[in-house]
Amino acid sequence: MYQRKSRQCCAAMVIVSLLLRLCMMLGLDTLAASAVLDAAAKPEFARFMLWLETGRVAYTPVPDTPSELWILRWEQAAESAAPEDSSVPEETALLPTALAKAGDIRVAGSCTYRTDTAALLSRPSQLDLSGDGPKVLIVHTHGTEAYTPSDGRTYAESGSWRTLEQDKSVVQVGTVLTETLEEFGVEVIHDTTLNDYPSYNLSYTNSLARIQSWTARYPSLQMVIDLHRDAAQDAGGQAVALSSNQQGESCAQLMLVVGTDQGGLPHPGWQENLANALKLQSVLEGMYPGLCRNIDLRTERFNQHMTPGSILVEVGVNGNTLTQAENSARLLGEAIARMFGALSHTGGTLTAVSNGS
Numbered sequence: 290m291y292q293r294k295s296r297q298c299c300a301a302m303v304i305v306s307l308l309l310r311l312c313m314m315l316g317l318d319t320l321a322a323s324a325v326l327d328a329a330a331k332p333e334f335a336r337f338m339l340w341l342e343t344g345r346v347a348y349t350p351v352p353d354t355p356s357e358l359w360i361l362r363w364e365q366a367a368e369s370a371a372p373e374d375s376s377v378p379e380e381t382a383l384l385p386t387a388l389a390k391a392g393d394i395r396v397a398g399s400c401t402y403r404t405d406t407a408a409l410l411s412r413p414s415q416l417d418l419s420g421d422g423p424k425v426l427i428v429h430t431h432g433t434e435a436y437t438p439s440d441g442r443t444y445a446e447s448g449s450w451r452t453l454e455q456d457k458s459v460v461q462v463g464t465v466l467t468e469t470l471e472e473f474g475v476e477v478i479h480d481t482t483l484n485d486y487p488s489y490n491l492s493y494t495n496s497l498a499r500i501q502s503w504t505a506r507y508p509s510l511q512m513v514i515d516l517h518r519d520a521a522q523d524a525g526g527q528a529v530a531l532s533s534n535q536q537g538e539s540c541a542q543l544m545l546v547v548g549t550d551q552g553g554l555p556h557p558g559w560q561e562n563l564a565n566a567l568k569l570q571s572v573l574e575g576m577y578p579g580l581c582r583n584i585d586l587r588t589e590r591f592n593q594h595m596t597p598g599s600i601l602v603e604v605g606v607n608g609n610t611l612t613q614a615e616n617s618a619r620l621l622g623e624a625i626a627r628m629f630g631a632l633s634h635t636g637g638t639l640t641a642v643s644n645g646s
Contacts, residue, residue: 384630385641396567400586424512426512426596429496436518453486462614463516466622512565513592513600515601516604535579544584545584554589554594562597576620
């Protein structure tokens with residue numbers, strides 16, 4: 290019985306298909322389509338198809354009467370209906386709401402090169418933030434650098450203000466920065482290698498090898514952030530803290546360090562590094578005034594020749610606590626994400642958004 294019904298159904302479909310093909314050959318495809326739709330809209334058509342499939346006759350149930358089968362209602366969409374508006378307002382959630390001006394950003398340091406801060410800040414960034422793959426690599430040339438113990442966060446020292454415990458050193462700051470960037474949708478790699486142990490003198494050689502390995506594996510990487518902890522002391526030789534209160538929390542001050550070729554090592558892209566550092570400083574100081582120290586322009590290269598967005602960031606000093614450094618890492622991560630959002634939104638230039646525009 291089932292096989293006979295199946296053969297009947299198939300035969301009916303073949304006949305319908307042949308009729309449709311004949312109509313198309315005769316240029317009557319529009320008429321054929323209209324006929325099929327008219328037929329499909331009739332309850333008799335549905336009943337016939339269901340009978341071919343099941344052998345049972347479908348019927349429209351009488352109200353309050355139990356039924357075993359219901360007729361489906363088919364409706365044809367209006368041909369003249371306008372397509373839905375698929376336009377989506379451009380995403381501005383990650384764009385900065387305030388920016389520090391070039392005149393408010395000071396570049397200091399041992400490098401004697403003269404730089405046009407305004408021109409570098411305004412020129413389009415060469416960061417390629419399109420496509421898939423990680424865009425940020427976080428490394429620690431001096432991964433054993435640690436902070437003043439507090440809040441029960443003590444550590445076993447491997448040297449003065451240093452520890453091999455990564456959850457108590459600047460590596461932990463990198464972990465918080467990584468988590469923050471990921472929360473904002475930025476794909477990031479965090480290399481937790483302690484490049485200054487056991488040999489401090491080979492620190493930059495070791496970290497360069499790590500950077501080269503990661504950039505070869507992921508050509509999408511555009512920014513290498515080398516996280517450090519600076520040191521500061523008073524006249525009596527005691528460690529001091531460099532802090533800033535932001536949103537009710539005590540944060541370790543940040544210092545962006547940019548290398549050049551003045552020390553003799555090839556670094557043709559150092560001005561691009563500086564231009565992107567200026568953009569980041571503009572976002573940071575626009576959002577969190579007082580969080581940043583002056584940009585430090587140096588004669589050393591600091592392995593920053595590997596990507597256009599390479600930067601060394603000093604997160605606090607030895608007088609700060611790890612908690613203060615973690616607080617700053619969250620603000621830094623948000624600022625980087627907002628800078629990326631602005632650059633992607635405008636094609637490389639940094640534009641502030643005000644009043645939701």
